Structures are given as C-alpha cells and as structure tokens.
Amino acid sequence: MKKQVGRGKRKKLGILSNKLENMPPFAEESRMMMKIQKKLWVSLVLVLFILEGLAPRVYAEIRPTAQTVISKGQPETESQAPLLPVADPEGAAPPEVTEPAHEPTTYTQDDFFTQKTLKGIYSSADLYFFAPSYWDVKYVYAQLQYDVSQLLEGKASSITLSVNGVPIQSYRLEYKNGSPQILYVKIPVSEIRTGFNSLTISAYARLFDEEGCVDDASDANWLRIYDTSHIRSGYEVKDPEQRISYYPYPFMSTYNPTGKGLTIAVSDQAVSGEVAAAMNIMADLSSETKAKNEIEVCLLSDAANKDTTRTILVSAYDNLPAEYKNLVGKAPDSTGNATVTFTDDSQGRPLLIITSMEEDSLIEASNMLMDENRVMQESGQTAVIEKGSGQIAMNAGKQSDMMAGNYTLEDIMGSGLMFVGPFHQDNYVYLPVTGDYVLSEGGKVALKFRYSENLDFTRSLVTVSWGEIPISSKRLSKENASGDELNFEMPGDILGTAASSIKISFDLEIADLICTPRQSDMPWAYVSKESTLFLPPSNGINLSFDVKGSPFRSQGKFNQVMLIIPDKPSGDELNLLGQVVAMYGSGIKPYGSLLVRKGSEFQKDDGDYNIITVGTFLDNSLIAQINDSLSFHYTPDGTGFESNEQLILSRDYAGQIGIMQLIKSPFSLNRGLLAITGCSSESISRVQEYLRQSKKRDELKKDCVIIAPDSSITAFQFIQGTAANAEPAPMEKLVQNKRSVIFTIVATSAMSLILVAVIIILLRIRMYRKRDE
Template sequence: MHFIKGRQSGTRRSVLRNWQRQLQKIRSRCGSKETNMTTLTDKHKKKTAAPRKISTAFLLLFIVITNPLAAYGSNANVPEPGKTQETTQESVQQESQPDTPEAQKEDQLNVLPAADPDLAQIPDQNEPVYEPVSHTQDTFFYRKTLKGIYSSTDLYFYVEDYWDTKYVYAKIQYDVSQLIESAASSVTFSVNDVPVQSYKLEYKDGNSQILYVKIPMDQVHTGFNSLSVSAYARLFDEQGCVDDYSDANWLSIADTSYIRCGYESRDPEHRISYYPYPFMAAYEPAGKGLVIAVSDKAASGEVAAAMNLMADLSKHTGKRNDIELCRISDLKNYQPSETILISDYNDLPSEYKDKITKAPDSSGNAIVNFIDDSNAKPLLIITSNDDSSLMEAADMLMDENRRKQETGNLAVIEKGSGQLAVNAAKQSDMTAWNYTLEDIMGSGLSYVGPFHQEKYIYLPVSKDFVLAQGGKAVLKFRYSENLDFKRSLITVFWGDVPCASKRLSQEKASGDELTFEMPGDVTGTSASSLKITFDLELPDLLCTPRQSDMPWAYVSRESAIFLPPAADITLSFDSRVSPFSRNGKFNDVLLILSDEPTSVELNLLGQTLAMYGEEAKPYGTILVKRAGEFNGKEGDYNIITAGTRNGNAFISQINNNLAFKFAQDGASFESNEQLVLSREYAGKIGIMQLLKSPYSLNRGMLVLTGSNDETLKNLLDYLRDSSKREELKKDCVIIDASQNITALKFIKDEEGKEGPTLAEKLVRNRRSLVFTAIATSAMFLMLLAVIIILLRMRSYRKKNEE
C-alpha cells in the first residue's frame, strides 16, 4: 500500500512559509495606509453633517433587521449556542497555526488506501472458523457500486457495550466488470480508517464471487465501527496508455454481504447504566417476554411513563414488537422473563415494596431500582410519592448521558431535574438548525481521483423533518490546481434533487466558496442527506495518473448548513410521524383512556406510540387523561384515543367527527359516501382514523376503534408487525379479521390549497410574528428618534440665524 501524504505535507510546509512571508509584507505595507486612512476619516467626519450620519446608521439598522439571514450567509463562523465570541476567536486563532493538532487535522487529506495489485493477495474464499459462542449478530447492507480508477464506500456495524465480543469478520459477495479482465485491480479493506487486508480482483466469466475479511479485534470498539472498501484499477498497457472510459470499470457489492459479530453477553450486575439491557437485547429483537406494568389504578403519570418507555424500547425491536403492557394484577397471565414496573408508591403492592432497596421520600423524588423478582428474573421498579415525577424517571432512562452515570442498582431522580434539559432545548430552538460539517461528521470531506466523485452528508434530523422556507448552505472548499477548469465543477443535491453548482477556477483553488438558498421546489420536502459531488476533470487524460498526482478536492469542516423545520402538520399515515412527533420527540401528545382501561386498550396505545416514536428522544410531552376527566377547553394537544364506543365515552363524544361513525348501538360502523359496508362486515372491522382536532387549530387526532375487544386485538396484532405498519396509507385504514386493509382518503387536498385561515396563520407563525413585531417597533423608535433630532437641529439653526 502506498499513500501520498509525505509529498503533500512537504509542499504544504513550503506553501505555508511563502504565505507567512507574503503576510508580513502586506502587514508592513498596510501600516502607513492605516495611518493615512485614519487621517482621511477624521477629515471626513468634520465635513459630514449629523443628519447624514443618522440616516446612514438608520439604513444599516434597517438592513440588518429586515434581512437576518444575510448575516448568517456572510459569516459562517457565528458562535454556537453557549459559546462566547471570545471562544470562537480562540478557535480561529488555533486553526491559523499550522503546528497545532487541530490544524494538522484540518489540513490532512483523507487519501484512499490503494494496494499495488501485483502485491495484493488472492481473495480468501474460506469462511473463518472460531470457537463457538452463544450469540451472533449479522449486519446486512444495501447494494453498493464502486466505479472509476479509485473509489471507496463505507459499511457500518455496531458493537453493544454489553457484548464480550470474541470475533468479527465480513462476508463480501461481489461482481466485477469485464474490464477488470485486462487490468490489474485490487480492493483494500480498512477498519476505522486502519487498512487491514488487500485482495486482488479478477473477472470470472461474469459470475459472482465471495471473499472473507477477518477484522482484528484490537481495531474494533464499542459503538459504531466502519469497514471501508477501497477499489483501485491500474488501467494501462505497456505503452502506458489507457481506455479513459473508467466508469466501465466497476465493483458491485451485493446486498447479501454482511458483517458478523460473535459475542457472549456480559453479566448486567444490576447496573442501571446497562439499560435497556437486559430488558432488551440483540439476541431477542422482538422483545418477547418483556412486560411493562402499571399499578391497577393506572394513574396518569404511570401510564405516561410506561408509554414513553414503550416507545424507547421499541426502537430496539426488529420485524415484530412483542413487548406487552398491562396492569400489575395481570402480570401472572404473561409469565414475563423481564419486567419493568411503574407505580405510585402508595399503589405499589407490598411484595414489591419489600424488595426495593430504598423507599422514595416525601420530596417528590423518583426511585429507579434494578433488582430481581421472586423468580430471579430482571425487575426494574420505578416509583415515587409524586405521580408527575415518574415521567422524569423515564426521561432519565432514555437520556444516555444521564443514564451512564448510574453505575449502581439504585438511582434517585430529583424532582424537576428533567426540566433543565427541557428549558435548554426551548432556548436553543431558534438556533438548533445551524450545522457545520464538524458538528455532523467531525471533519471535512475529502475527494481523491479524477472524474465524478460524490460524498453524502447524513443530516442529523429526525424522520419527521420537513424543510421550511429559508434553508441555506455556505460551503467552503479547495482543490488541486492540475484540473481542466473548463469542465470541473461542484454540485450539491438535496437528497437526489440538484440545488446548486459552481464551476471551479484556478484563481480560487486554494479557497473557494459556494453560498446558496434552498430552491423553492424542495421547500416542504424531506431528505436524510445532502450529496456533494465534484467533477474533477484532467486536461488530456490519456493515462492513469500516479496517486501522488491525483486531483483532489476538500470541503472544509467550517462549511455551514441552515435547515429550518416546517411547522405545518400532515394528517396522513404516509408521513408516519406527523403530527404526534416533532424533532424526534413526542409533540404535545394527549392520550385519552377509557375510565377503566383494559390491557388490550393499553397495548394498542402502546403499539401506536411505538409506531410514532421510532426515534423517541427524552423530554417529549405525553399527557394522559381519563375520558371522564377530559375538558375540551384544555384540548390544545395532538390527541390519540383507542377503544369501543360503549367502553370509551370520549369516542362516543366525537362520533360525529369520524369518517366512519358508529351505529346507534355501537356494535358496528355506518357506511359513508366512499364505502358501503355490509352489516356483518361492519361489525368485524377495526378502523384507524386521522382527523383534524375539533378542539384546537393546527392539531391532529388519531382514533383507533372497533365494535368489540376482538376487533381491537386485530388492530393490535397488525401494529405489532413493522412491515405491515409500512402499508398504512392515506388518513383512514380499515383492518378486517384477516388483517386485510382498505385505505381511504377523507382529508381533501383542496382544503389545503385554499390556504389557512387568519387564525391558523397566527398560530403557525407565532415566532415570526413576534420577531416582526420587535423589528418593526425598533424601526419605528429609530425613525421617531431621527425625526425628533432633525426637528431640534432645525430649531437650533433658526435660533442661530436669528
């Protein structure tokens, strides 16, 4: 293997010395100019009238107030929330010093490791043999295709902290183009940027091939690990000339390829920091045997905390979610292998009170205690004398930074401790959508090699993210000077939609910039990534260049992206999370239970929260009320309810708002203009209906209903299957006893096209209105001040003239 760092680092040192000499010359020249400029300024100040100064200041203030994004676009180094300007200046000074580690990190170009094909080994086609282990975890990938002379892709695998990992290896099934048959080619594998193995590539009559890569355990760490695959083709003949159609040279990695980890599970030692292990583990991805129980009273705080943990634990489930939710008295019906028990201390049965290490005090603090139940199975008890503190305990378990601090089996959560995190999130809400590449990736983006090169920036946004108007990007980059600048350019994509491009130029090779606003046609859409591509064309390329002469480009880690989220809601199962989840957190969710909720009802609501909480983060808002407690005047929430008309009084109350209304006896549904229901069929179906909340503007409601418990169980079984959740479409879904679905649309698009009412606009644009009001008030005060000063000056002049 060979790298190009030595030659480039020497060149950089010489360039830096030249820059320093030039900088000293410029500073020496500027000394006298600054003096002259100061003198001219002083003269200008004496000649300039006061009204002109005031008008100029007023004009500048007007521009800054009315165009805040201009400041963002012209300065990508705005201090982050919580950082002072001094901190930012210190970081800039550090980056300007070439000898600091940070500067070296910035200057280094991430070069593709390329093995000499003549020295690479023949691929190992024998699966590695290791000592047997209790558990294995396979990570599969989407199909990947590498093209060109040099190309690379990354595959990722995750190692849990409770794994005692014994071995890791990769099975790669691949195909290569026929062009490889006449070219020397190799593929190199690197683990966490450390090269570990290189193999020679050969074409074998178009047949798929398999190779194995043993991954050294000393290169594997807890958390995410990367396996980089770098391909190299030396396309030349004896005279050194090549076929420059390098895209015909490709390596395709099949989606049957995987990375396998063999491991033993560590003893949890009743440590809370290991949560969600052993209650959820990779070797039981469905969560079978895990039961979350609340007291028989099912107080509001208990149910809210249980639903929050249900959503959090469901993130770790696979194709099916078998986690159960019930009351304590029903636990014996499930025979759980792991139990999470959430209860007010006064409602906790004595058999559990006797087991806990420490009882909660009267201050309202919550207790989390990891012990064993009477059958020596894992038991996590969450209890408090204050019902509202139970939700804070659930948030602590979901917050990894806080949970990792609890290395024992008992944690005391102080009442109000979670509010600190909630307030911090609210304060940073206006600036949380400013990202730099360093924030997202920890470094810049490197491109090495001729022709088309592309890299993805996977955005740190939730699945419910939708781009609002005003999105912007400021990319700072540099590139080599050996390019054909008539044909070389950079292009940026929002997902797969091109947004902006710029032709490269030799004059700006050492420091170029691309600033653009997101086009209008991507506003209101979502994407999980930005794609930045470079077309690095070389003049008269007839031969494969040496790696040290390869064209390159580098996008600086200071490049910034501003991605404001849209505030509108989407009432459709296609969107999956809106409006009940926003920015990965539950968005003002109100669960309305029947006065005597059954296990089926609790489980149905739990699976619904699991569906909408795919990315459940702590500190979201979930409230719980009984149907008899609900007051429509307090309905400014996104409401979810479940049950039958006869069992849940709230469903009876909103019956006239439903697309499919209940018959008078509540034993079946009535037909409507879109679907006529037979009498027998109408009594055997369950229905999921989304509708606009009748209690608040810009809020949604989800109603899961059936005529009896059997129809509700059909809904529950359907939602347990993650693949079936993906089939949910439109805003109303009927599910029959065979779990066949019928999707209908009742919320018409025309309603959205007519535009929101004035009241809805006020609700949706509260922040903008506040900002506009403040800016307008400031402008008015400034104008008033200017008028007063002008009047006084005029009066003063008249007195002087008299």
C-alpha cells in the same frame, strides 16, 4: 453542535417560549399583543420627553461615526491531500475464499450492506456496525460478495479494507468470467470498540485495452458489492449484575430483537402518571425492535397471564403491592423524587421497578432511562431521580429547537470533506435529523472549497444533491482554485420533502491522463469545515399515515401529545395504545411533551394538544364526545359504524371492523387527533396485532384506515390537501405563526418608534439652526 445563547438571553427566550406554547389560541395572543403595544406607546412618550432635552446637545455634538471594518477569516490551510489506503496491486494477496476459523459462540449478529457500486480509479464505501457494551466479542469477519468490470486489469487493481480507519488487509481485484466472487476478511477483535465501528472498502481499479490505458472511461472501471455482503460478529453476553448502567439490557437485547417476553406493567389503578411513563418507555424500547414488536403493555394483575421473562413495572408507591415494596426496600422520600430499582422477581427473572410518592415524577424517571448519558452514570442497583431534574434538559431542548437546522460541516462531521483522484467523486453528509424531519422554506447552503490547479477546467465541476436529487452545481475555474464558494437557496420543488443526507460530488477531470498517473499530478478537492447548511424543519402538520411523524413528533420528541384512555382501560386497550405510541415513537428522544388523561378527566380547555385516543364508544367518553367529527361515525347505540359518502357498510361488517381515523382536532386549531376505535375487544385486539408488524405499519396510507376481520386494510382520504400544498384558513395561519406574528408586531412597532424619534431629532435640529441664524 449549535451556538450557545447567553444565560440572560436564554432565560428570557425560555420564558417567552413557555408563555407562547402554553397559551390557548386567540385570547392569550390578543392580550399579549395589547400589552406589548401598550408598553411600546408608553416607551414612545418617555422617548419624546428625553429627546426634548437631548436635541440641543445632539445638534452641538454631532460627529462622524466610525466605519465598521468587517474582516474575513482566511480558510484553513491543507498541508497535503490525504490519499486512499491502497496497496501495490502486484504485492496484494489473492482473495481469501474460505470462512475464517473461529470458536463457536452462543450468539451471532449479521450486519448487511446495501448494494453499492464503486466507480473510478479511486473509490470507497463505508459500512457501520454496532457493538453494545454488554457484548463479549469473540470474533468478527466480513463476507463480501462482489463482481468487477470485465475491462479491469488485475495486475494493476486492488481492494483494501480498514476498520475504524486502520488498514487491515489488501487483496487483488480480478475479473472472473462474469461470476460473483466471495471474499472473506478477518477483522482483529482488538480493533473493535464499544459503540459504532466502521468498515471502509477502498478500491484501486485500473483499465486497459489492446492499445493501452483507457482509465478516462471512468464508468467502465467498477466494483459492485451485493447486498448479501455482511459483517458477522460472534459474541457472548456479560452479566448485567443488576447495574442500571446496562439498561436497556437485559430487557432489550440484540439476541431478542422483537422484545418477546418483555412486559411493561402499570398498577391496577392505572393512574395517568403511570400510563404516561409506561408509554414513554414503550416508545423508547420499540426503537430496538425490528420486523415485529412483541413487547406487552398491561395491568400488573394481568402480567401473570403473559409469557413474561422480564418485567418493567411503573407504579405510584401507594399502588405497589407489598411484595414489590419489599423489593424496592426503602420507600421514596416525600419530596417527590422517583426511584428506579433493578432486581429480580420471585422467580429470579429481571425486574425493573419505577416508583415515586408522586405520580407526576414517574415521567421524569422514564426520561432518565431514555437519556443514555444519564443512564451510564448509574452503576448501582438503585437510582434516585430528583424531581425537576429533567427541566434543565427540556429548557435546553427548547433553546436548541430555535436554532434547529443550522449546521456547519464541523458540527456534523468534525472536519471538512476530502476528494482524491480523477473523475467523479462522491461524499455523503449524513444530516443530524430525525425521522419526522421535513424541509421548510428558506433553506440555504453555503459551501467553501478549494481544489488542485491541474484540472481540465472545461469539464470539472461540483454538484450538490438533496439525497439523490441534484439541486445545484458550479463549474470549477483555475482563478478560484485556492478559494471557491457555492451559495444557493433550496429549490421550491423539494420543500416539504425529507432526506437523510446531502451528497457533494466533484468531477475532477485531468487533460491527457496517461496509463500510470503520477502522484504529483493527483487531483484533489477539499470542502472546508466552515461550510454551512441551513435546513429549517417544517412546523406545519400533515394528517396522513403516509407521514408517520406529524403531528405527534417534532425535532425527534413527542410534540404536545395527550393520550386519552378509558376510565378503566383493559389490557387490550393498553396494548393497543402501546403499539400506536411505538409506531410514532421509534427513535424518539427524551424530554418531549407526553401527558395522559382518562376520558372523564378531559376538559375542552385542555384541548390544545395533539390527541391520541383508543377504545370504544361505550367505554371511552371522549370518543362519544367527538363522534360527530369522526370520518366514520358510530351508530347511536355504539354497536357499529355508520356508512358515509365513500363506503356503504353492511350491519354485521360494521360491528366487526377496527378503524384508525386521523382528523383535525375539534378542540384546537393546528392540532391533530388520532382515534383508534372499534366496537368490541376483538376488533381492538385485531388492530393491536396488525400494528405490531413494521411492514404492516408501513402499509398505512391516507387519513383513515379500516382493518377488516381478516386483517386486510382499506384506506380512505377525507381531509382534502396536505400540509405541503393546502392553504390554511386565515385563523389557522395566525395560530401556526403566532410567534412570528407577535415578533413582527414588536419589530414593526420598534422601527416605528425609531422613525418617530429620528424625525423629532431632525425637526429639533432644524429649529435650533433657525434660531442660531
């Protein structure tokens, strides 16, 4: 999808990137700058000596330089504009209003539409639905609830449905007294493929009045599809046969969307590597949950007390009880490789055991399970994950991050965009961005397109929108019909905002359009696949629950995250940490940076991370250490919270509440810290239960939230300004832009070196001329 970097350059860039990312603030940058400057001055001296010998030769051998010719590639040719699959309305079938007959199945899945309104003579909409590999699909049908314009001419209007680009049926469209209508469409199982499928609804809607055709009133010929419309799939499930390639099934499945009954357990020693891998898995599987996340995270000894039907156990091999070692069979080798074993526990329930002789290798195994391309290769019961195998993917990710936001339409869609038919036409380009994406400054769009020459060019134009916000437009012209362009920079008012799509719209107006448009007069427009979008993501941080990703995610991966846990974490604390990780990890990609430290192990020198910590003042030493930095401080004895300028707390209330506090990290600039704190296990458990519900998580606002004993919340704003509008301090700017600063110094020094060299050459040439004269 992105341009490849040569192996040598890739290696150098990777080394430089690693150095920059692992350095603590200020000191290392200063040392690096001094080293670079020193090397540049040494290089300057060498160049001066070389120039001293080269100047006579340069004077004698100056020749005109060849001109560089830059050729423009010609846009691809379009043999013929493809047309929407519409049927002859008079030959289309009447709408089917009864549910298709089918055999009952154990499981069903409904995928609902969002409400859509199709306008114009030709229009279409898509619904995507997913069929996992473990489904044995028995039937599929669509139920559409819709209504149409009262001006619609039923004898000249139809609707066609296609699955994965294959037309399956066409029906007449008619107005029915303003009442919503129902249409059932049976979808052949043979057309359903594993993975994503598309249902395309193509409408051909004509308008007539008493005097004849009025199709040019394009807003009047509409088809509204209600959000009660859906696709229903009936299926049975396949036996996973203890094959890892089926993962995450049966541990997560479409028929259990909350994850109820799944327990992710670590050994009772809860060493850092075990907890890190377990939290990585929790974040990944939480992407499968819907309205509520009922996955449990606990110590292995507590798993028996859970309502467990499926277990994922993460443990260093030395910490595994004997019964689990027997299930693993052969112990992992001493090279640090990890193993993943799919088996059944003593009660015949699915069990996945992740183990290694080295706890640091457990995170590699969790990354493998998050990587669909690697999981599908593991058709057996046991997989061996070699130590360091994920490093290739991590390095590749760092390289791709440097090119993030630079796409062509071919990268995103595999082709260009076609617009067919008169009047207003919309097409959406769904951006390959993650949930934490925010637009940075410097974004640009360069569209290349062409269109038919039979348009009314006084009324035809192209418009580009960021989501649904118009950002640029251009009127079409006959002289540019065979090759036009629209180039613009993203407007300042949308910087710091996010959108999942860019909408490209054409208004293709035809003069004197009559009742039955001839096919040869059909207007069309085509946006070339070479069109480019440069949409760089913001690297700033925003410490607010309104922006769920920042600062703990970047480019869809964990962004230098360190989880600080109590030395002896309780089950409630592990569960709470799991729910916080799930909140920030929904849709997470593998190979991010996620570490775990116990409170007593944490050193200030390790503080250049975005930190998440849970617990109480008494059992988590880090919380006691940062108490003065919290928005709500603990009392000296740790049994309650103190009042502050925004809220006066009563004594009893202060000991019962749980608080989620986002603050600037006291250990490093341009880093954030989230502390989820309470004074008792009851308050910790209450926060955990609150975070299980996605609707509740969406209610979190500002940078500090109190969760009361009745589970109501109160939000406070203590940090003034946000990443989008606050002006960082000078030293923060230096850290935020450390790469840019270093590269700017290198570039400036190099330019200075070249300038000095040119001046010396010119002086030496002048000297030799005078000598010759």
